[in-house]
Amino acid sequence: MARKAMLIDITLCVGCGLCRDACKQANGLPEGEETKLNANAYTVVQDWGDNTFVRRVCMHCENPTCVSVCPVGAFTKTAAGPVLYDEEKCIGCRYCMQACPFQVPTYTWNETSPRVRKCIFCHERLAQGLPTACSEACPTGATIFGDRDELIAEAQKRLQENPDKYVNHIYGLQEAGGTSVLFLSAVPFEKLGFPTNLPNQPLPMLTWNALSKIPNIVAVGGTALYGLWWIVNRRDEIGKLHAKLKEMEERDHSGEA
């Protein structure tokens, strides 16, 4: 399956919140008008004033940080795009929450067997050939669903046709190695709470640089330590033997005398 994605055009969003409601329904979550992601709200719509409304949702990164950091591999990136979470594996270390550059995963803090909660890109609907529930619900076309390649082309077309309307940037094309949720905006992204200091290279590379050195450290370090021990102790033993030989010789001499 071609990689799916969503394009969210902030200039078209009227803040009706129908995406949020559809999401809650699709995922069986209690109703509410949250403005921050939490365990009961996988997507929210934030009002930034001046008729600017911004959806928050898991970005379904191309090379997701959450997938790389989870010690037990509870997260997976599927070929179709969704980043999924397996609550049967999760041990609850919350490294995924600490590490996600978009602060997406949330936790059911008040359960005694807590789980990580986040948008799952309606992966079951996708498997049936349906779009995500939120994009289907959007009345203005602010959120649209499709193949990632096609949506990027569409976003580029909009930028070209209306250079005065948009800031010239597709958020999510490159951020942290690229994401499956793309944004267009008329207001600079840093003014809307988007992290704009992210590297374009996937974040997992940062830890991989360190982790990949481990075999070397073990091999070289192990040999070096062993060699060091051998040299130091050998010298020590030889020294001791010499001292003793001398001592004995002296004793022999004194015995003869």
Added chain:
Amino acid sequence: MKKLLSQLTFWRGLLVLLLALGLYATYVRFTQGLGAATNLSDQFPWGLWIGFDILCGVGLAAGGFTLCAIVYIFNLKDFKPIVRPAVLTAFLGYLLVIFALMYDLGRPFRIWHALVMWNPNSVMFEVAWCVMLYTTVLALEFSPVLFEGLGWMKAVRVMRAITIPLVIIGVLLSTLHQSSLGSLFLIVPEKLHPLWYSSLLPVFFFLSALGVGCAMVIFESFMSSRAFKREIEMPLLSQLGRVMVVILLIYTVMKIQDLFDRHAFAAVFTLSLESTLYWIEMGFGVLLPMILLSFRKVRLQQTGLFVSALLVVIGFVLNRMNVSITGMEGWAQAGYFPSWMEIAVTVMIVALGFTAFALAARYLPVFPKAEPESQAIEAVHLREEKLALEMMK
């Protein structure tokens, strides 16, 4: 006598009180969840338990592998008398870290998942394995003490025979996970304050663990000498003090160079909460003890040495807290401060650590004078060597 008694009951009373508070917090934590017991939130998922109990716990236990390397690899046999207390503290330290982890993990009873569900891309996965393996190594390294206490001399000799491989494995594992605790934070370049975020985090974590390892050995020697009315091994400890000067100096130079390389120098000199904390951490925890210890007079004097070691320990704790908590506050804007229950659990765990050390030190041959067996073995070795030499002639 009377004074001693009242002192004893005071400490016992305090211990009971701390245990009671900690147990209540434990009850809340496990019956009502992390949300009820902690101030953690979606914006601030890691708090005191990770920052202090885990990061500092593992670091403060670094004395074990540092001393093992000094004695067995570099063959500085003079230090042998303090290897045992250091290994014991390390072992207890790691047990407590694992104990604390059971509080912090959302699903503690799945801790074994890391054994069977692998993700080699994850630093956390690597740390989990190293900590587990190293705790096993520490148990083995400490086992001769137990065997001696029980009088199982055969077992003691077996353990002696595999000492060197054990020590090498232990040093490697420690190097890996001490540094990897720093690597945990490599993934958050946009969140951690530039005063602390650096691609050299793993190196800094390792170096500071070495430094604090020495400091802890000094600290423990003093504490136990007071508690058990023993002589302090001053000449040994002042030598450790000299080692610390070197480590702290390397650390400082690398830190400064790193600030230059990352063009983060400005952040040091702009007034902010972060820069203040940074100055306290570096000034009192690194520079001051380094300067103090570089004076022979200070090194050779009990109070001077003790105070310097204490400063290094405090500086180390500040560093770990800054990396894991204060350095993240600015980004998260969650205003995290630990709840009283988080603090109560932490305090209880520290108290348990002290108690366990005191008990082990009292009932097991941990300290030098109780080493007749090893002397006996050495005497046997000497006799054998003599025989061999005589036959060679």
